[in-house]
Structure formats: C-alpha cells, structure tokens
Amino acid sequence: MIQGTGSNVGKSLLVAGLCRAARRRGLRVAPFKPQNMSNNAAVTVEGGEIGRAQALQALASGLQPRVDMNPVLLKPESDRGAQVVVQGQRLTTVQARDYASLKPQLLERVLESFGRLKADYDLVLAEGAGSPAEVNLRDRDIANMGFARAAEVPVLLAGDIDRGGVIAQLVGTQAVIDPADAAMIVGFLVNKFRGDPRLFDEGYRFIERRTGWRGFGVLPYFPEAWKLPAEDALDLPAESGGRELKVVCLGLSRIANFDDLDPLALEPGVSLSVLGPGRPIPGDCDLVILPGSKSTRGDLDFLRAQGWDVDLTAHRRRGGRVLGICGGYQMLGRTLCDPQGIEGPPGETPGLGLLDIETEMTAAKRLSETRAVHAATGQGFAGYEIHMGRSAGPDRARPFAFVDGQPEGAVSADGRVCGSYLHGMFRDDAFRAAFLRELGAGPGGLRYDQTVEDTLDALAQHMEAHLDVSGLLDLAL
Structure with a gap:
C-alpha cells in the first residue's frame, strides 16, 4: 500500500x-x-x-x-x-x-x-x-x-x-x-x-x-x-494548446468528470482555458463548455455570482458556441427543479434559458457505457452516462446525438447552443475531429488513447x- x-x-x-x-x-x-x-x-x-x-x-x-x-x-x-x-x-x-x-x-x-x-x-x-x-x-x-x-x-x-x-x-x-x-x-x-x-x-x-x-x-x-487524466480539479490546466481554436471551460465550484476536457487540452491547434472565479469569458473564444457538476443548482448560483450568465448571453450574441455536458446541460435550460432535495434543499432554480428544456432531479442515477451517433456530423462515438435527473422540452426535438436510435440531448433553434448527458465523447478521435471541424478547426491528428498508453x-x-x-x-x- x-x-x-x-x-x-x-x-x-x-x-x-x-x-x-x-x-x-x-x-x-x-x-x-x-x-x-x-x-x-x-x-x-x-x-x-x-x-x-x-x-x-x-x-x-x-x-x-x-x-x-x-x-x-x-x-x-x-x-x-x-x-x-x-x-x-x-x-x-x-x-x-x-x-x-x-x-x-x-x-x-x-x-x-x-x-x-x-x-x-x-x-x-x-x-x-x-x-x-x-x-x-x-x-x-x-x-x-x-x-x-x-x-x-x-x-x-x-x-x-x-x-x-x-x-x-x-x-x-x-x-x-x-x-x-x-x-x-x-x-x-x-x-x-x-x-x-x-x-x-x-x-x-x-x-x-x-x-x-x-x-x-x-x-x-x-x-x-x-497527459494523463487528473482526478483533482486543482490539476486542471489554466491554459494549454495552440491558438487556432479557442475553447473556454467554466471552472465551477463542484466541477465533476472534468476529464472530459483532457483530449482537448492535448489537441494541437486548440487553446483550452479553465476560467477561475471572477474571470470574465473572453470575447474572442469560439466555444464555451459548461462541464458536469456535483451540485448543479448550487453551481448555477456560483456561475451567476461570477457574472458568467451575462457573459454567455454576450458570447452567443457574438456568434459563439456553447456546449453543456451533464450538469452543464441541465443549467442551460429554463428551470432546474429538485422537489425531493436530491442535491440540497428542495426547490426550483431558474436556468440560463439558452435551451428550451426543463430538468427535474430524480433519486435514480443512470450509470452506463454508451455508444451514440452525433446528429450534426453523423459520426459515431463512445461515451458514458453518470447522472441523476430527466430533461424534457421543445429543443429535445433537435437532439445532440442518437443512442440506439433514440434522441439524446438538445440543440437550440439557431444551432449555437447544445447539451448532452454523455461524458467522455472527446476521447473518440474521429468524433473529436468532426466536432472541432464544425467549429472551424483544422485536422489535429491526436490519437488520444494511444497517447495515454x-x-x-x-x-x-x-x-x-x-x-x-x-x-x-x-x-x-
């Protein structure tokens, strides 16, 4: 030992x-x-x-x-x-x-x-x-x-x-x-x-x-x-990569499953920054990621306390993209309801309103390895689910992906805001390349799993x- x-x-x-x-x-x-x-x-x-x-x-x-x-x-x-x-x-x-x-x-x-x-x-x-x-x-x-x-x-x-x-x-x-x-x-x-x-x-x-x-x-x-997946959020890089595509992740106080970011940190031509408290979202970033959270309503309050809700609205208005993963996906909706007090005191918190969905927290936790097909590019990828809560609403009619032929996640009407419950998607080299190509990035060539090995x-x-x-x-x- x-x-x-x-x-x-x-x-x-x-x-x-x-x-x-x-x-x-x-x-x-x-x-x-x-x-x-x-x-x-x-x-x-x-x-x-x-x-x-x-x-x-x-x-x-x-x-x-x-x-x-x-x-x-x-x-x-x-x-x-x-x-x-x-x-x-x-x-x-x-x-x-x-x-x-x-x-x-x-x-x-x-x-x-x-x-x-x-x-x-x-x-x-x-x-x-x-x-x-x-x-x-x-x-x-x-x-x-x-x-x-x-x-x-x-x-x-x-x-x-x-x-x-x-x-x-x-x-x-x-x-x-x-x-x-x-x-x-x-x-x-x-x-x-x-x-x-x-x-x-x-x-x-x-x-x-x-x-x-x-x-x-x-x-x-x-x-x-x-280059190896970190377990402690304190080990997240303040900034990494090149300058071709600028990606910003919000450093939530209860950030969870942040190894979603690891392949992006290694990707040539991608600059990944993790924002600490009080730092504004840069006006020149291409993509803002709202990561998973172990206290979704609490981190939604934390996000607003940093002024990131205002920054996100401005970012979208400038034509920027937003991706919410798991808890971050839930935050993007209109409301986040926790009637049973699963994550804290029972109640309801207004969401960011960037996706037309509503989420209700439930005691049942979904844990599964998953294969999906990205709706926008048709690229298959492997991921996993580890979450509590169900999300529903009109934007679910435009899914982020399909799992066993069923819609997963949601995309806004203008296509600039999307959310998904699927973690680990960026580990898949082909999907990551297709996703980043949609944002204007060139071919990176990173073989992530081989790099870890x-x-x-x-x-x-x-x-x-x-x-x-x-x-x-x-x-x-």
Missing part, C-alpha cells in the same frame, strides 16, 4: 506507474483504493462508479474498471456533505460529522472487495487517501492505517519534495502516528524531485537514520504527467530508472 505524507503528493500516479511496471513484468496486477473522495468518476463494467484515478490505474494494469477497485467513493455536494457510493452504487448522502458512524459497516465492504481482488490477481497495489498523519481522523479509519492493519498490508510512505519540507513530512509522520501504525511502514520514497538528485543524498540518509525505514529511491518530477509506458520506465521497483514489488511477498 502506498500512503502519502499529504494530499496530492503523487500517490495515484505512483500506483499507476507501478501497475504498468508490474504488468510489463508479466504479473496480473490490480489497483485498489479503500476510500476515495472525488467528483471525477468512471463507470465500471458492472454499471457502477469508481474514482477516475482507479480507472486510470486499471488501464495501466490492462483491466476494465471494477467496483471492487474503489469500494467507497465520497462525492462532495457541499463544503460539509457528500454522497456516499459503496461498491459502485449510491448508498446515502451524509454530513461530514455523521460519516464516522458509517465507517464500521463500510470497512466490512472494503475488506470484502479487497479479498476478491486478492483472490483474482497476483498483486494488488493499494492507495491511501490524504495522510496517516491526520491523527484526528484515525478513529474508525478505513482509508489508511485502519485498512492497512485490518488487511495486514505493508505500507510504503511517499513524500513530496516539490512542495518543500520533505524531511519533516516523513520524519514527522512517524513521530505523530501510533507506534503500531508506524510499524506497518516498511519504507519510504521521495517524489517529484527537480534538479540533481545527488544534492539530496544527505537528506535521504538522514531520513533513513532517523526513521529506521528503508529508502526505495528519489523519483524525479515526471513532466509528462499532464504511451505516457503510462514512459511513467513505468521513469520509475524503473530511478526507484528500486523490484524491491517495492517484493514487499508484497
């Missing part, structure tokens, strides 16, 4: 790289994360959902995502509450203060999932969440040492030198955690080093002497990491070159 000295130290990438390295050595390997907190989810082969990082790790392992790879997924809906997804299905929504009472029953499900993976694969590489040094969260913990001790899994502790203070991160973790928890840690590594690693030799030896742990290496910063191979090679990968894999024996 790889645990970290804090959030965003690179645990997910380390597990992905080790999964690919183990696979290249001929091992049947699977990823596992007991508890994840993310609004960026992937649909599994069983029709459930797990964190996007575990889906990437599954890809690195040569596997389809399974719900057992991330048995507990927390999807924040507010600063204090989250939807709880257990083994792929929504269980409940709880406030943070009440979540601890659920943990004993959740640990049983976590161990159940872990046991199935152990039985099916040669090696299971587990990822912690946050840090074991958060001792205030240790009681009933299922994400870090609580799981490691229950499952008797050895722990490797990763520190992040890029943010500074890595010696204190590693030594301090040992100092504050329970001695029985510290006994589970069999070694450490230092991640994200920039410059000459030899300059850290004395610091590395100090950590070994002070902790008694074995060091497994210093891993230089991996510059190609941006090549980057995972490069990550594994990077880790093999700088870490004791054989020693790491031996920890599981």
